Amino acid sequence: MRLPLVLAAALTFAPQPAAARDTLDRVVLLMRHGVRAPITGEAPVDTKVDGEWPTWPVAPEVLTPHGAQAIAQVARYDRRWLAANACPIPGSVRIWTNTAERTIATGRAYADALAPGCDLPVDHNPAGKVDPLFEPLRAGATAFDAGKAVAAITAYTGGVNALTARHADAIRELDRVLGCGLPAGCSTPGPATLTPARDGRGVELTGPIRATSGTAQVILLQYAEGMPMVQVGFGRADAATIRRIGTLHAALFDVFTRSPYMAAHQAGPLGAHMLGTLTAAKAPRLEMLVGHDTNVTALGAALGVDLDAPGFARNDVAPGGAVALKRWRGRKGPYVTASYRVQPLDAIRSGAATVVEIPLTIPGCGVRCPLDRFDTLLRAKLAPVVAG
Known part of the structure; x- marks a missing residue:
């Protein structure tokens, strides 16, 4: 899709040259x-x-x-x-x-x-x-092939089990923040799988990365929103912790956006x-x-x-x-x-x-x-x- 292009010759930019006189x-x-x-x-x-x-001031x-x-x-x-x-x-x-x-x-x-x-x-x-x-x-804006996507993501990540293993420490850190104290962890993700979406317009991920990535992002958003620290990650997440568990949210993009094919x-x-x-x-x-x-x-x-x-x-x-x-x-x-x-x-x-x-x-x-x-x-x- 192309948006209409318009000329705006009269708008100028403040000086911010990358090189002299540019x-x-x-x-x-x-x-x-x-x-x-x-x-x-x-x-x-x-x-x-x-x-x-915690309660948010606006709707989801x-x-x-x-x-x-x-x-x-x-x-x-x-x-x-x-x-x-x-x-x-x-x-x-x-x-x-x-x-x-x-x-x-x-x-x-x-x-x-x-x-x-x-x-x-x-x-x-x-x-x-x-x-x-x-x-x-x-x-359906490109000739996307979900089967090729799964193969490309697997090659890029080494597979979803390898991706999960690389982030085991962050998953344990998130469990500490959630505080449930269960030996099996605080989420019930089931096995890690990566399959073509049923409609062919994407891929579907299950397992620990899918289950924990959103939770990590929610805790980051609590901090960014300026909530009292007693409410951020149930009072168990400081800025350094949030950055560490943020790798779980970033791992989601290794699947959905960052392989060359995706x-x-x-x-x-x-x-x-x-x-x-x-x-x-x-x-x-x-x-x-x-x-x-x-x-x-x-x-x-x-x-x-x-x-x-x-x-x-x-x-x-x-x-x-x-x-x-x-x-x-x-x-x-x-x-x-x-x-x-x-x-x-x-x-x-x-x-x-x-x-x-x-x-x-x-x-x-x-x-x-x-x-x-x-x-x-x-x-x-x-x-x-x-x-x-």
């Missing part, structure tokens, strides 16, 4: 939504705990007010790329989100802080219409769209795409990079964390730089205006990659979008 002229970001309440069943209902799960899956405030902090940081304090020319900034409430609300919080009082539009598909940018497998299909439509924005003669000067952790990890894998941020396990994408692709005008022609723009976990928790931007080195191209070379490298890692 000019930044276009930025495209793919961001995970902000802090939300847990998804129903994210921590499996049969998980045994010593304590009570919904962006919290605290999460919206954190998104506003990153939007104010991103505003540094806009030179003028006046409202952007209509169409010069484009914000496109998935259809979930948490992504739409994130887009709205971002727009209102990026350009206060300017009523920037936040666009998305109508409710009930699957967006192939953010849910390409469900939309990355190609999960990032195919989004990657092609972002390349289109970077290379088109007429395009928004600033584009924000708001999706999910699966989207960001798939793009990172397609780029051949890991996503690291203070407080988070490697490749466990932060709420509000974004991969930023920037096009520069250099003396030898246009080139692209990539970075991971993110708030540290403690900054999200405290509400601090702390944002870090971590440069990403693209394999085969380095830190500054000629635009045509970048287009060729990334496109080669993406599954083609099929006509729908």
Whole structure:
């Protein structure tokens, strides 16, 4: 799917050169939504705990007010790329989100802080219409083969039993936090299996990683939300613990997004769209795409990079964390730089205006990659979008 491209020549960016006398002229970001309440069943209902799960201020899956405030902090940081304090020319900034409430609300919080009082539009598909940018497998946007996917994931991970074994220490740490005290552990995952989804549009994972990954994420969200520490992980999880058990959530992406085959299909439509924005003669000067952790990890894998941020396990994408692709005008022609723009976990928790931007080195191209070379490298890692 392609979004309409518009010219915004009058919008300029604040000086932020990657090299002397180079000019930044276009930025495209793919961001995970902000802090939300847990998804129903994210921590499996049969998980045994010593304590009570805390109450959230909003319904399941919904962006919290605290999460919206954190998104506003990153939007104010991103505003540094806009030179003028006046409202952007209509169409010069484009914000496109998935259809979930948490992504739409994130887009709205971002727009209102990026350009206060300017009523920037936040666009998305109508409710009930699957967006192939953010849910390409469900939309059938690529020629995905679930059998090939299972084989590719098995080759990448060494198999689901090996994946489980690598994370045995984190599973034990999570059991300590849950506090059930049972020798068999606090979840009842059953055997680890990886099979094609029945409809052929994905893969299905069972076992310890599937059973524990969501629980680890829920505890991280409690901390990010700023809940009292007595409520975070039943009072048994500090920041260091949360980072360690976060490897369980990151392990989920080893299955669903980070093998070359899964990355190609999960990032195919989004990657092609972002390349289109970077290379088109007429395009928004600033584009924000708001999706999910699966989207960001798939793009990172397609780029051949890991996503690291203070407080988070490697490749466990932060709420509000974004991969930023920037096009520069250099003396030898246009080139692209990539970075991971993110708030540290403690900054999200405290509400601090702390944002870090971590440069990403693209394999085969380095830190500054000629635009045509970048287009060729990334496109080669993406599954083609099929006509729908």
